[in-house]
Amino acid sequence: MTPLSEQNPEALHATLGDLQSRYAELQARGLKLDMTRGKPAPDQLDLSDDLLTMPGNRDHFTESREDARNYGGVQGLAELRTLFSGVLGAPPAQIVAGNNSSLALMHDCLAYALLKGVPGGARPWSREETVRFLCPVPGYDRHFALCETYGIEMLSVPMTPDGPDMAVVEDLVRDPSVKGMWCVPQYSNPGGETYSDDTVRRLAAMEAGAPDFRLFWDNAYALHHLTERRPHLVNVLEAAAEAGHPDRPFVFASTSKVTLAGAGVAFLAGSPDTIRWYLGCAGKRSIGPDKLNQLRHARFLRDEAGLLRLMDGHRQRLAPKFTAVTRILDRDLGGTGAARWTDPEGGYFILLETPEGCASRVVELAAGCGLAMTPAGATHPYGRDPHDRILRLAPSYPSLAEVEAAAEVIALCTLIAATEARLRG
Numbered sequence: 393m394t395p396l397s398e399q400n401p402e403a404l405h406a407t408l409g410d411l412q413s414r415y416a417e418l419q420a421r422g423l424k425l426d427m428t429r430g431k432p433a434p435d436q437l438d439l440s441d442d443l444l445t446m447p448g449n450r451d452h453f454t455e456s457r458e459d460a461r462n463y464g465g466v467q468g469l470a471e472l473r474t475l476f477s478g479v480l481g482a483p484p485a486q487i488v489a490g491n492n493s494s495l496a497l498m499h500d501c502l503a504y505a506l507l508k509g510v511p512g513g514a515r516p517w518s519r520e521e522t523v524r525f526l527c528p529v530p531g532y533d534r535h536f537a538l539c540e541t542y543g544i545e546m547l548s549v550p551m552t553p554d555g556p557d558m559a560v561v562e563d564l565v566r567d568p569s570v571k572g573m574w575c576v577p578q579y580s581n582p583g584g585e586t587y588s589d590d591t592v593r594r595l596a597a598m599e600a601g602a603p604d605f606r607l608f609w610d611n612a613y614a615l616h617h618l619t620e621r622r623p624h625l626v627n628v629l630e631a632a633a634e635a636g637h638p639d640r641p642f643v644f645a646s647t648s649k650v651t652l653a654g655a656g657v658a659f660l661a662g663s664p665d666t667i668r669w670y671l672g673c674a675g676k677r678s679i680g681p682d683k684l685n686q687l688r689h690a691r692f693l694r695d696e697a698g699l700l701r702l703m704d705g706h707r708q709r710l711a712p713k714f715t716a717v718t719r720i721l722d723r724d725l726g727g728t729g730a731a732r733w734t735d736p737e738g739g740y741f742i743l744l745e746t747p748e749g750c751a752s753r754v755v756e757l758a759a760g761c762g763l764a765m766t767p768a769g770a771t772h773p774y775g776r777d778p779h780d781r782i783l784r785l786a787p788s789y790p791s792l793a794e795v796e797a798a799a800e801v802i803a804l805c806t807l808i809a810a811t812e813a814r815l816r817g
């Protein structure tokens with residue numbers, strides 16, 4: 393197809409007519425597809441089926457002869473903390489193994505900071521006039537939702553291929569009302585970027601206006617590679633300690649996309665003071681986590697090699713879906729100038745960038761063809777993409793055939809929206 397920018401209005405009208413008849417054909421197929429969220433597919437969950445019969449009859453003693461059926465052990469099983477020590481980049485003593493959701497741990501750290509304050513702070517965050525968080529954009533909607541629900545003001549920071557734009561971050565963070573920053577440092581949601589060494593070191597070392605500033609370091613995709621390549625990510629806890637800010641990072645991860653999304657284990661890692669602080673707060677909230685789930689995870693994964701083997705299985709199932717999307721977008725949108733998209737090396741998302749003002753129209757058109765997409769704007773604080781341009785594609789859950797059909801729908805809807813936009817001028 394001739395690039396849209398080279399078509400005169402007459403040609404654009406003809407193109408639109410052509411695209412609309414293809415749209416009617418797609419509508420007639422009666423598709424019912426869902427690409428809204430980054431959920432693992434059933435065949436990925438099947439990889440962890442053995443968990444359903446573990447730890448097994450009468451197997452309920454931990455390595456330290458604790459009875460996992462009983463109360464207690466708020467820090468979580470030592471053997472599981474040891475198993476994830478390499479992934480989290482912290483010694484087992486500086487790790488908490490909790491229940492199934494790292495988002496819940498992020499919520500709790502935020503809530504405790506608001507209600508009680510964090511080490512090094514003068515008062516609970518909720519006693520401040522205004523609390524602000526830096527939000528690399530595009531970003532993860534549930535991070536933004538946490539801020540919104542607790543009245544934390546969000547300041548957008550543009551993403552670059554190396555992570556958040558550090559000149560902007562270093563400028564904004566001098567404001568003492570900036571208490572935190574969301575970071576998805578590897579295969580970020582949704583752009584897929586991994587923070588460069590320089591970015592991580594600067595985040596760890598920068599002068600913050602608030603003495604109790606925290607990095608909410610959500611390493612949700614630490615193990616989630618889509619290729620043979622492995623990115624390098626600087627250990628933020630070490631970098632922060634070296635820079636004299638040992639308590640700055642709250643490091644989060646979970647097995648939601650390793651074992652079972654609804655029944656995995658989540659982790660928090662931090663400095664010794666951070667862990668003491670967290671356990672002091674968490675010990676009031678609960679007498680201890682689900683240690684039987686932790687025990688069966690330790691039995692099932694065995695060691696780090698077992699963990700990496702399992703991730704290979706995920707990659708084998710996921711990578712073809714990502715390849716299918718980029719292949720179809722290349723085929724149908726390549727050279728048209730109607731969009732740009734990422735070809736991520738890991739994580740769960742492809743980012744599609746449409747011309748200004750087109751993203752919500754693409755979602756509307758896709759819905760008309762039976763495809764549910766993540767709403768436009770979800771990747772921005774307050775759900776508002778000021779340019780209405782960014783879309784997040786989540787190819788993990790549908791089958792490969794469904795993903796291919798969905799990619800065709802997305803490509804066509806993007807072309808229609810972009811052609812309409814050019815005709816509007």
Ligand code: PMP
Pocket residue numbers: 430492493494495496532576581610612645646647648653658
């Ligand atoms: N962080 C990021 C960046 C995510 O993309 C997701 C899931 N989509 C989560 C956290 C949720 O993690 P969990 O299941 O451990 O709560």
